Amino acid sequence: MRVLQVCAEIFPLLKTGGLADVAGALPAALAGVGVDARVLLPGFDAILQGLQNAECLVELPGHGQVPGGRLLRGELPAAGVTAYVLDSPALYQRPGGPYADAAGQSWPDNHLRFAALGWAAAALALGADTTWRPAVVNAHDWHAGLVPACLRATAAPVASVYTIHNLAYQGQFDAACFAQLGLPASFWGVNGMEAWGQLNFMKAGLYFADRLSTVSPTYAREIQQPEQGMGLDGLLAGRANVLHGILNGVDPAVWSPASDTLINTRYDASRLAGKARCKADLQTRLGLALDPKAPLFCVVSRLTEQKGLPLVLNGVQAMVARGAQLAVLGSGDAHMEARFRALAASHPASVAVRIGYDEPFAHQLVAGADVILVPSRFEPCGLTQLYGLAYGTLPLVRRVGGLADTVTDSALENLEDDTATGFVFEEFTDAAFDAAVRRALALYKRPKAWTAVMRAGMARRHDWRVAAEAYRDMYRLALPH
Template identity: 35%
Template sequence: MNIVYVSSEAAPFIKTGGLADVAGSLPKAIRKKGQKISLVLPLYSQIDDKYREKMVKVKHFYVDLQWRHVYAGILKYEDDELDVYFIDNEYYFKRDGIYGYFDDGERFTFFNKAVCQMLKELDLKPDIVHANDWHTGLIPLYIKDFAKGDPYYKDIKSVFTIHNLKYQGVFDKEVLSIAGLSFEYFTTDGVEFFDKINFLKAGIVYSDALTTVSKTYAEEIRYDFYGENLQGIIRKHEHKLVGIVNGIDYDIYNPETDKNIPFNYNINNLENKKKNKLELQKLYNLPQDENIPLISIVSRLVSSKGFDLIRYILEEILKEDVQFVVLGTGEREYEDMFKMYAWKYEKKLSAHIYFNQRESHLVYAGSDIFLMPSLFEPCGISQLIAMRYGTIPVVRETGGLKDTVIPYNKYTGEGTGFSFANYNAHELLFSVKEAISLYKDKENWNNLVVQAMTAKHDWENSSIEYIKLFESLLKK
């Protein structure tokens, strides 16, 4: 098959969140399975020169946006693992950030339309175009719209993946005119959303297959609590909806080879994990003690990640014989909360209100227990990284957290972490105390660490599921 994978960000070129990790690793996993696949991204000004130096301009053309004839340059990044194309337009992409501008609707309309024109301009003729999140939500619609007047697009199938239903790309309906799309699409069953246009909804409605990033989240988003006002249209299209859990790139997240940590280790050498703990304690000005349970959080500090629960019980946790480290930025109230407790319990809690990729690897490697009590979590990558590094996750049973963390069974010893069901602070506290209690039982704790480290969460199985989905579309 020939697949074109389109995203607004992908590691290592440009990253603001988990979407970039997926877009950076899933196409490579599909390629390893013998499929032809290309990745398409916007050429943001933030992309480092070391990548730009390997880009070659292959073509340019013009995209019609209302009365304007807008330049689109195509650069190809020369890479052994993957063909990567960048769409260049300095007016839209030479900015200080990559999202959050007044004209985001227009910027990503341009990107979506340019991608679809590029398919023909370069004669890529894909079997499948795989679009991701609202930034690429118009692509399935453009393919259907172009096919009405151009047979080139007739047999191209589109797949649309929802990474987080909360972010939808809702803009004034005038964007439809800028896009050059007929108002026949502006209906309740089309792109209309409270008298505006919704890019994510366009992807849901007009794609040939709809996926999301875990099986549980695929069930949850059909109902009001998780549905973000799109549950009705999702239920209408549920016949084409599947959940395929995300993986992580085992080349990047590998405690045996990771250059970001001072001591590499594996299941046969867990003593080095303790050495990393001592390094982490030293770096974050905590008393060095390899035997004290060290709890960590690496996260955006936002309400959906469960910080309201943590607020209620943090003092109780800190009264236990533990240490606690936090790495991340977010909403002011949670940043201030951790700063206050770091001041009050300076020998126990170290809060770092910034994000640093290298430090995050040391936090995963050097801590014992990882906290992730999310209100909702489409898939989650942090718990997968934590398990890979032998740091035991404590999670709420929602979305991908439920699908990837097997709760510890004290009778059989099975499991890869601890979990609780209800969005309740004391259920979280009970789970944390259960983890702290097991930590004191070295033999059973080490067995749990080994089980977490050997659980398989790479892209191997998920890439096979995507390929089967693509193949099923081509038979229709």
């Protein structure tokens, strides 16, 4: 089966979040279960620089006000996949990030930039590469939301799958933008791409795709309800019979303490002394008190409301007062960045903060910390808690989305039968978060029990093969019968 994955970023060439990790790992995992997967990406500088043996297949025409471009085919050795890249310098080669300028303002023509990706996918589905034509096109997140609509508009003979990575980011634009996309007028409206009076790329994907998926079973259920449906719960509930919840995996070639070249000392569940050395190294590098008995909590995250960081900010003083340390890596909301910096300035021996993103340092944080905090308000899947499990860094999470599917609370009955892997709380309140922190601190004082939970977490397998088999089965269901 030939499958084309369409996404806006891919690890390790271009990453703003977990989408890139999935895009980088899924094609190889699919190959392992008999699926011939390739990717289609926008021609951002980082992508073009990583593309080798590139050749131009065709000059794509524009549609409406959507510019065309050169459709390139080549290899992305860093990601281990054959890739198609839409080379359109006017759309993609700009200063700043892939979706916003250097000041963080979204590019005003994002609807055109990512509509072009949809039309490129349709061209491939119609045979732009005469040597390889997909049977299924899998579009990821809002940037590829127009892919199923473009496939439908061109009557391309393929099945379409649309994968939601985060329903909160929907690609919403003024209604007037629809007329610029070159799509049939009949595609506008409630039974189409309009949501609450706006053009909505996510809605287009959800409405026109043959099958839908999201990145954990619990999130698939949650988004059918108003609280987490983000205004699209009615449509999702109506399509529940074609909605799949497939948990993301972790690539052991990238995230394994036994082989990770980015950390100070490698270790595994039978040789945990290396983790203690990683912790000492981290404390030293961050200027924290060099104290092996101080439980070290970490955050590796976008600093946003969604990620539950207000709970962490409100709880830091109590954590420090109880002898804990906190190390933070991330960027996002300017107010949160300022508050974290202020806490680090007032507690330099206990709190360290690095604003920005640094992939090697993220590995070092996860390896050196004792607990990784993921207290999200909502969380489609979450990857950092999976990294924590792999590295023996116990996740402290809220029971939502993929966090609920992957972390088992250290309640007495779970400690008794060796199924506990972390700390889970229910309500999004300071009190519930604080209670979970206190339970973590209490368990930390019992080294034998703590080590048993570490080893139980490290024994959990969240590899991509299981996910790839579920994707393959979904693709088969999407095909005409």
